[in-house]
Amino acid sequence: MFSRRTSGPREPNPLTRAIAEARARFDLWDLTESNPTRVQLPMDRAAVAAALAKGAEADYVPAPLGADLAREAVADYYSRRGVAVDPARVMLTATTSEAYAYLFRLLADPGEEVVAATPSYPLFGALAEAAEVKLSPHAMLYDGRWRLDPTALAAALSPRTRALLTVGPNNPTGSCLGPVDRRRLVQAALTRGAAVISDEVFLDYLDAPERFAATSFAREAETLTFTLSGLSKVAALPHLKLSWVVVNGPPEQAAEAMDRLEHMADTFLSVGTPVQEALPRLLEQAEETQDFLRGRLWENGDHLRDVARRAGLTVRARDGGWYAVLDLPDGWDDEAFALELVTRAQVVVQPGYLFDLEDRPAVVLSLLPAPEVFQEGVDRLISLALPGPGPKDG
Numbered sequence: 380m381f382s383r384r385t386s387g388p389r390e391p392n393p394l395t396r397a398i399a400e401a402r403a404r405f406d407l408w409d410l411t412e413s414n415p416t417r418v419q420l421p422m423d424r425a426a427v428a429a430a431l432a433k434g435a436e437a438d439y440v441p442a443p444l445g446a447d448l449a450r451e452a453v454a455d456y457y458s459r460r461g462v463a464v465d466p467a468r469v470m471l472t473a474t475t476s477e478a479y480a481y482l483f484r485l486l487a488d489p490g491e492e493v494v495a496a497t498p499s500y501p502l503f504g505a506l507a508e509a510a511e512v513k514l515s516p517h518a519m520l521y522d523g524r525w526r527l528d529p530t531a532l533a534a535a536l537s538p539r540t541r542a543l544l545t546v547g548p549n550n551p552t553g554s555c556l557g558p559v560d561r562r563r564l565v566q567a568a569l570t571r572g573a574a575v576i577s578d579e580v581f582l583d584y585l586d587a588p589e590r591f592a593a594t595s596f597a598r599e600a601e602t603l604t605f606t607l608s609g610l611s612k613v614a615a616l617p618h619l620k621l622s623w624v625v626v627n628g629p630p631e632q633a634a635e636a637m638d639r640l641e642h643m644a645d646t647f648l649s650v651g652t653p654v655q656e657a658l659p660r661l662l663e664q665a666e667e668t669q670d671f672l673r674g675r676l677w678e679n680g681d682h683l684r685d686v687a688r689r690a691g692l693t694v695r696a697r698d699g700g701w702y703a704v705l706d707l708p709d710g711w712d713d714e715a716f717a718l719e720l721v722t723r724a725q726v727v728v729q730p731g732y733l734f735d736l737e738d739r740p741a742v743v744l745s746l747l748p749a750p751e752v753f754q755e756g757v758d759r760l761i762s763l764a765l766p767g768p769g770p771k772d773g
């Protein structure tokens with residue numbers, strides 16, 4: 380009765396089960412929390428509600444690419460950051476995931492390929508599968524900073540490559556492509572006649588925020604490029620369900636892409652009118668939330684680096700974002716460590732393998748929790764990781 384594509388495993392893994400059991404018995408120090416509505420941000424929720432209520436008074440005007448005023452608000456957001464964006468080249472979607480679904484269908488027929496670096500966003504596998512495209516991975520190198528491995532990238536490309544994905548700052552590494560790697564990616568896309576899809580949902584959280592314009596692909600002119608972002612990270616409002624795609628590149632290709640996207644989106648019309656009407660206000664209000672969040676990410680990142688250094692552990696170099704990667708002492712297996720940590724110390728972390736972070740055992744921490752939660756969690760984590768190594772692999 381059901382399709383093959385929905386027949387994948389749905390059983391929770393041992394770590395998910397252990398976390399659920401621990402949660403039923405204790406309060407946990409959750410260092411995976413990345414839901415910004417659950418980390419005690421001092422946000423003016425009444426102002427958000429007021430903006431939405433005002434938006435709800437508007438008439439419904441079906442617009443496949445989004446309402447003009449909302450697309451202009453997105454262009455203004457970029458303009459405030461030094462990037463010129465034409466509102467006619469903006470498409471609104473409910474989520475970034477929906478944007479990926481549109482773009483994979485726009486660019487690739489079933490069985491064709493999209494290329495993505497590892498470690499990266501764990502949802503890529505499911506998003507590719509849902510669109511019936513093949514995800515072709517290439518491993519990044521870490522030598523004190525994250526870099527593209529040109530040999531691995533070349534091996535991931537094929538005549539069936541339709542798009543190259545990049546995330547900056549990346550989830551979970553927090554890294555952005557440097558100028559040389561960026562050039563390599565664009566060149567690979569040009570050579571293959573493929574597009575670039577750049578996920579920039581964390582770009583407002585660079586440690587050096589003034590690098591926004593230099594880092595964003597929303598100014599890319601050479602190759603067809605889709606830049607993704609949205610309210611879930613930009614304004615810490617994931618429940619409002621508004622994201623966007625900015626289309627750049629050779630004008631004829633960009634115009635055709637908009638045309639085809641408009642045609643597809645006309646079938647779904649998924650973004651609600653109130654949130655579109657409220658977008659100019661929400662993006663203005665976001666500036667304050669971002670200032671606060673940058674302070675918190677900085678404080679938590681600093682604490683982590685400090686205690687890790689004193690314990691002789693390494694936090695990998697990052698350019699920004701909401702996550703940090705902590706290397707474990709030799710001898711630990713990342714999944715075994717995460718399991719012990721939750722059962723013995725009531726601390727939740729993500730093992731690196733969930734992100735295909737496999738060069739050495741590591742865990743991924745969200746820098747979003749309130750500092751008192753984050754610091755206690757990290758201190759407990761370090762006590763478990765040291766002094767002696769824990770159980771060996773296997």
Ligand SMILES: Cc1ncc(COP(=O)(O)O)c(C=O)c1O
Nearest residue numbers: 474475476500550580609611622
């Ligand atoms: C790299 C990346 N892109 C997109 C998203 C989600 O965005 P949205 O809520 O708009 O689907 C996340 C969420 O964690 C993410 O890490």
